[in-house]
Amino acid sequence: MTEAAFQKCINPDCGAQFDCAQAIFKCPACGELLDIRYDWDKIEVPRKLSEFAERWATRDNRLDFSGVWRFRELLNFCEDRHKVSIGEGQTILQPNDAVAEYVDMQAGRLYLQYEGLNPSGSFKDNGMTAAFSHAKMVGASASACASTGNTSASMALYAHSCKVKCTVFIGSGRIAFGKLSQAMDYGAATIQIMGDFDDCMRQVQDVCTQLGLYLLNSLNPFRLEGQKTIMYRIIEGLGWEVPDWIVVPGGNLGNSSAFGKAFLELKELGLIDRIPRMAIINATGANTLTHLVNNKKLSWNDGKVDQQIIDDYYADLTARNFSPHTCASAIEISRPVNLKKCLRTIDICDGVVRAVTDEEILDAKAIIGKHGLGCEPASAATIAGLKNLREEGLIGGDQRVACVLTGHLLKDPDKTVNYHKDKQGQFSNPPVEAPNDLDEILKLIK
Numbered sequence: 001m002t003e004a005a006f007q008k009c010i011n012p013d014c015g016a017q018f019d020c021a022q023a024i025f026k027c028p029a030c031g032e033l034l035d036i037r038y039d040w041d042k043i044e045v046p047r048k049l050s051e052f053a054e055r056w057a058t059r060d061n062r063l064d065f066s067g068v069w070r071f072r073e074l075l076n077f078c079e080d081r082h083k084v085s086i087g088e089g090q091t092i093l094q095p096n097d098a099v100a101e102y103v104d105m106q107a108g109r110l111y112l113q114y115e116g117l118n119p120s121g122s123f124k125d126n127g128m129t130a131a132f133s134h135a136k137m138v139g140a141s142a143s144a145c146a147s148t149g150n151t152s153a154s155m156a157l158y159a160h161s162c163k164v165k166c167t168v169f170i171g172s173g174r175i176a177f178g179k180l181s182q183a184m185d186y187g188a189a190t191i192q193i194m195g196d197f198d199d200c201m202r203q204v205q206d207v208c209t210q211l212g213l214y215l216l217n218s219l220n221p222f223r224l225e226g227q228k229t230i231m232y233r234i235i236e237g238l239g240w241e242v243p244d245w246i247v248v249p250g251g252n253l254g255n256s257s258a259f260g261k262a263f264l265e266l267k268e269l270g271l272i273d274r275i276p277r278m279a280i281i282n283a284t285g286a287n288t289l290t291h292l293v294n295n296k297k298l299s300w301n302d303g304k305v306d307q308q309i310i311d312d313y314y315a316d317l318t319a320r321n322f323s324p325h326t327c328a329s330a331i332e333i334s335r336p337v338n339l340k341k342c343l344r345t346i347d348i349c350d351g352v353v354r355a356v357t358d359e360e361i362l363d364a365k366a367i368i369g370k371h372g373l374g375c376e377p378a379s380a381a382t383i384a385g386l387k388n389l390r391e392e393g394l395i396g397g398d399q400r401v402a403c404v405l406t407g408h409l410l411k412d413p414d415k416t417v418n419y420h421k422d423k424q425g426q427f428s429n430p431p432v433e434a435p436n437d438l439d440e441i442l443k444l445i446k
């Protein structure tokens, strides 16, 4: 633990504080989400963001090599000896003019932040490295998570390297096979629950409380500290300049929550002079955030979020026996645990929320794949959302936009193969059958 960090309830009427040696995950006083806060006066934060770049030269230090811990002063909650790293965050920000053309943006203005390059193939490793460092700090020996797939894959990988036992809860039939194969191969105990992600999320919280397991969902505020670094790397990729817009998929809303916090802190520290806007993209089949923000006008309201609006909506989901459905299984979530922190991000970043259809997601995914960076469906929601926001005119074609591609193409090969093979979309590229005959084969190659 460091002297400089503490946990704080996000509810302004409560505001209870706890030290970082506790693994509590929700405020014991009022049940709200917790934040990690810093006493910045006690931390030697570089005066300019560009000073972090000096660590590229000392990459033989494992913490300087990590794309998360390279920025360690900005997530200074534990001592170096507890920090776990398996080389996460070696991800790239690439300009992509072909995808820019698809969304009607000018060349050189659209950037893709490809988090599929992480050790487990998704952005989750940014958060897991931080949360497992905390788990080590508090001496946890067993961990658990609910997952649509990527959290479980990442948790299993880090659990192995920390020698912590791990159990994953997944909704039966709701997980892409690339991800399930990872959890099993990396040695997680896997429990398939007859239900969806939201059911798993509810169960895992009770299981962790009863058995004293360390919880690794994004409810865990230490995980979000690691995910802030995705934004630092985007700024780094832009020569330490802030883009005009960040576009991110919205599922359990951990990323969007972490990103808003990252920008607020950088602004407060005087390390950036403005905060970018943020677009959070749901799938239409799992659009709680879109509905609550755009239709019900739910907002952060200085922390005094109108709980009745949320309760009424969830009661209606229950009454209708609603279960979310989208091809983007990673974001197939209707009761996002970080909803309130995400509302705070919308406030901080003047954010907008949109929902995109499965057809739009799969077409966008094919375009991203064709032009160089294979991603899974949830990641492609960003480009589908950006396309719509360009059509609306909310985002200008000359603005600088960074979309976060959260997971690798190979996480969910079934959706990709079906899209192409069954000609499901505008950009399907089906295989052609050929007899085992050279002349016939030659005729097929144009």
Ligand code: F0G
Binding pocket: 122, 146, 147, 148, 149, 150, 151, 152, 218, 249, 250, 251, 252, 253, 254, 255, 256, 330, 331, 376, 378, 379, 406, 407
């Ligand atoms: N993209 C991918 C590839 C994901 O795996 C997830 C979440 C999201 C986007 C949504 O991010 O929750 O921060 O809004 N996957 C979780 C899981 C829920 O269990 O793997 P979020």
